[in-house]
Amino acid sequence: MTVPGRRSRLLGLVLALLVLLALLVLSVMIGSTAIAPSVVWDALVHPSSDIDQFSIRDFRLPRTIVGLVVGMALGVSGALIQALTRNLLADPGILGVHAGASFAVTVAVGVLGVRDPQGYMWFAFAGALVVTLMVLALGSTRQGSSAVVVVLAGVCVAAVLGGAREALQLTDPDAFDAMRSWNAGSIVARPLDVVWPILPFFAVALVLSFAVAGPLNAMALGDDLAVAQGVHLGRTRVLAIIALTLLAGGATAIAGPIVLVGLMVPHVARWIVGPHQRWIFAYSALLGPSLLLASDILGRVVMHPGEIPVGIVTAFVGAPVLIALARRNKASGL
């Protein structure tokens, strides 16, 4: 595979940005109700109490912003976990992020009676963070933390929490009903005033991600070579795990478990730019929301007058695309 030069990567990044901007516009323009472009424009620039304008400002605009933020977080967190574990099949779920968030939401809904997504979003965030810390603790040995042991601990904790969650849901079918939409992965009806507080966590996580991109490049060559280049393995791993936990935990809290974005987007980014983490992170930050928004737009129109949750569309759209790309390209190295 030919690795593109810096100019090509930059050009590709601009192109990815333009695609994302186009999808942002389409996400506000297209919905299950036909609204004229002029009304959309007026809704944003000349707000009035017109019913269609309310639909734009209250429903389409928030879900577009949520799609942007969640897609970005999922894309970068997926790139981080794949770089950290040097595993092309890794996604944030293997650290227990989804399991922790889902279990916390199940407890909130089934035991504490929280029914409002805005209420159990914080439980999801806390659950993701606590479980990831637990996984880190379990995966740490006297010799330090090993990526393999951490991943194994993550898989085991996720299995235990998954069983506990299933048990809780079986005893309380009403709770299962209330969680169905969250489990499917959706960016609908997530008010922005609940999303804003999570943004500072995302900002910190993005800064950390780009800070560890260089050391992760070195670690891709092997721990010994990385140490020889002056990389502090333990610190890099901890910072990377903090970053991906904040990103994936926050995204899962907002939208529920949407798995394929974190898995697929870094692959696509790697095929475009080669094994350079900083570029992979930058591309993932743009391609993640693009995939999510494109899937969401499709989900609004394909089953008119109803909609399909974005998590389901992402799986249907993403999986064939990933397979097609994999068949056309050699699997990208880390």
Next chain:
Amino acid sequence: MTMNPLRRRGVALAATLLSATFVLTACGDDGEDSESAAAKTSTTAPVAPKTRTVKADNGSIEIPGDPQRVATIGNTTLPFLDVGGEPIGLTAESDSTVALLPEDQQARYAAATNLAPSADEVDMEKLASLKPDLILAQIPDAEFEKIEEQLQAIAPTVFWGLDTEWKPFADAIAEASNTTDALSAQKTGFADKIAKLQETYRETIDGTSFVDISRWESSDPGTFAIADIGCSEIARDEVGMDFPEAAEGEDPLAYTALPFEQLGDLSKYDVITYPVDAEGQPTEPFAAVVETNTWKALPAVKAGRALGVFCPGNNSYGPVLQYLDSLDRALASLPAEE
């Protein structure tokens, strides 16, 4: 005729023994004996036959003439309570549903043994230990097929599929449980109420387009539905109100979750009805709709022509009558069209 003390004591003794025999007989749990005793001691009251045969979706079932120990599974619980039934065992209803029942029905519900949290996981051992003489069931056909033999082994089981219309269903429940007297009174009240609504609001109803919208606890966030089944179906079919309904052969409109951005499409209706609780406040799931700016901007809402209607249930006459009372009050409050 005069009696000496010895003879009087003998008559008293015989009467006491006879009374004790009747009491002991009545206390026994053998239906045949008690029916025989009742038949012997009563010459005027109609006597239920020893057994009867009723037709249901699982065929012709022979059941006791006057069942005394009835267990209810699935959707049969509420209609049975509604006609005064006292189930010995039942499958649980949701807390929110039970909270809507009248107090006496709540008491009878609480007195029954809970057989399962949902209709598809009946505890057969517990059911058998209750020694029911009749089991009433309305659950999905596939679920019933799996447990039919077990149920029939415990007691005669009468089953109806989910597609049974509510009025024939109420009739069938009352017939099987021998509670037709209570049902007759309810049916009379229902006919009177329908006639009153048609007469009182004929001018309002004619030429007015209505739409009933709803959200349930299981609704996905950010979605609502046009409720063309349930209570508004009764208003449409019985009262003659112009509520939308699905095309022939299509799924009910209520099965499609519509995103909130389609709330604006409700502008084309003259009157909107929506679910409220017994106190007249929007139900908890529906409150999310009322809070949206789109809802507040709808012409019907701004004109005071969005009517909260209380619908505690729609598969027996009691809750339907409560709905019709609420609809009556709502229509009475409707401002004249400008």
